[in-house]
Amino acid sequence: MTAAPPFSIEASTALLERSKRSLAMGVSSGMRKAGAPAPLFFERGEGAWYFDADGHRLLDYTLAWGPLILGNAHPAVIAAVTDQLSRGFAFGAQHRGEIELAELMTSVVPGLDRVIFSNTGSEAVQAALRLARAFTGRPLFVKFEGHYHGWFNNVLVSYRSKATDPVTALPTCGGQPHHEFADTVVVSWNDRAALERAFADHPGQIAAVLTEPLLANSGSCEAEPGFLAGVIDCCRRHGAVSVFDEVITGFRLALGGAREHFGLAPDLSVYAKAMAAGFALAAVGGRKEIFDVLDDGRTIHAGTYNGNPVNLAAGAATIRTLSAPGTFERMHAHGRALRARIESAAAARSIPLVTSGSGPVFSVHFGLTAKPRDYRDTLRADANRYAAFRLALLHRGVYVLPDGRWYVGAVHGEPELAHALAAIDAAMGDLAESTP
Numbered sequence: 001m002t003a004a005p006p007f008s009i010e011a012s013t014a015l016l017e018r019s020k021r022s023l024a025m026g027v028s029s030g031m032r033k034a035g036a037p038a039p040l041f042f043e044r045g046e047g048a049w050y051f052d053a054d055g056h057r058l059l060d061y062t063l064a065w066g067p068l069i070l071g072n073a074h075p076a077v078i079a080a081v082t083d084q085l086s087r088g089f090a091f092g093a094q095h096r097g098e099i100e101l102a103e104l105m106t107s108v109v110p111g112l113d114r115v116i117f118s119n120t121g122s123e124a125v126q127a128a129l130r131l132a133r134a135f136t137g138r139p140l141f142v143k144f145e146g147h148y149h150g151w152f153n154n155v156l157v158s159y160r161s162k163a164t165d166p167v168t169a170l171p172t173c174g175g176q177p178h179h180e181f182a183d184t185v186v187v188s189w190n191d192r193a194a195l196e197r198a199f200a201d202h203p204g205q206i207a208a209v210l211t212e213p214l215l216a217n218s219g220s221c222e223a224e225p226g227f228l229a230g231v232i233d234c235c236r237r238h239g240a241v242s243v244f245d246e247v248i249t250g251f252r253l254a255l256g257g258a259r260e261h262f263g264l265a266p267d268l269s270v271y272a273k274a275m276a277a278g279f280a281l282a283a284v285g286g287r288k289e290i291f292d293v294l295d296d297g298r299t300i301h302a303g304t305y306n307g308n309p310v311n312l313a314a315g316a317a318t319i320r321t322l323s324a325p326g327t328f329e330r331m332h333a334h335g336r337a338l339r340a341r342i343e344s345a346a347a348a349r350s351i352p353l354v355t356s357g358s359g360p361v362f363s364v365h366f367g368l369t370a371k372p373r374d375y376r377d378t379l380r381a382d383a384n385r386y387a388a389f390r391l392a393l394l395h396r397g398v399y400v401l402p403d404g405r406w407y408v409g410a411v412h413g414e415p416e417l418a419h420a421l422a423a424i425d426a427a428m429g430d431l432a433e434s435t436p
């Protein structure tokens, strides 16, 4: 095994120090602070490769936390966006691009009768909750422990927070007054009895049940057989709206997201990230009856940047590119190959480890011997060992997220796989050597 090459962070560290003098935290999202050895500064991205300020060329499996499913600088996206830029940046009014993307989405995603556009996943989740409340006339909604639905106070609850018994709604950070999540009911995931109890405890009060269909934000835990169908069924029986937060799974597990992948039809789904390949675009889609609350004025959906023509052009180009036959099969196969190598490289060195998730988004857990079933199981994983593995990968030219999650995009091909597999072997070797 050759020794890992040094990894200089001099330029990134200097830029971070300079950044901190004017930009609070020095980074633009709190999630990016944790990037050991330092949050890296990037100069440019091309396909699946990033080029950082210290001159490294890094193979990217973060996809910018998910959106870059086609990688950076994809020619189809550049062509669509530059064409639209030359014809107008914003209208604050209707344009053909809205119809085109809405028609595209309703034709490729099963069970979407209508969509609305928004800019970020956080906003779109709020729009879905408002639709559900206006539709049902009820105040409360259920979310599951460990699930992330954006940074707004009513959903940033029991995410990366203490695991209490029984499960209670807890804020994730400072500045979240209790009254802002007083209508949020939190239950354990993969626990149908707990969900039924929530409905029994709050009769006629629950407007919606919000779930990540794959718990990508806490260890890529998979729903147990029948659980997601059970959520939909439970909502139907109790007159509530089932909402899949497909900000991660949408246009990733399949072209039709979790709906297609699992063959399920929740009332609403929320999309962002992969739907526009890195441009700020989000959407809510689902049953016509629920969107009638907008048509008949029971509630409103608004936003200066909603339906922005440039972002919508990026969205349409992305979905058309992803529609090419074999795209999702290749992504799943690539993900499976990475997981298999991570598992076999660990097993060969007697390092306990499991992976969980689905091909295009999966997580690596050191120290676990069975796949985590929910957020609480992920707390038992050895985060320090993953941090060491991540660092070793970085030295070998592979860039992954700090929380154990890997994103595979349509941009990852055979050369990337070969590079990644060699890096995984070498990094696992480094880890075995450095551990007593």
Ligand SMILES: Cc1ncc(COP(=O)(O)O)c(C=O)c1O
Binding pocket: 119, 120, 121, 122, 123, 125, 148, 149, 150, 151, 212, 217, 245, 246, 247, 248, 272, 273
């Ligand atoms: C499942 C899920 N929902 C909502 C969001 C929030 O989306 P955004 O960061 O675009 O506001 C995220 C972001 O990671 C997410 O993973």
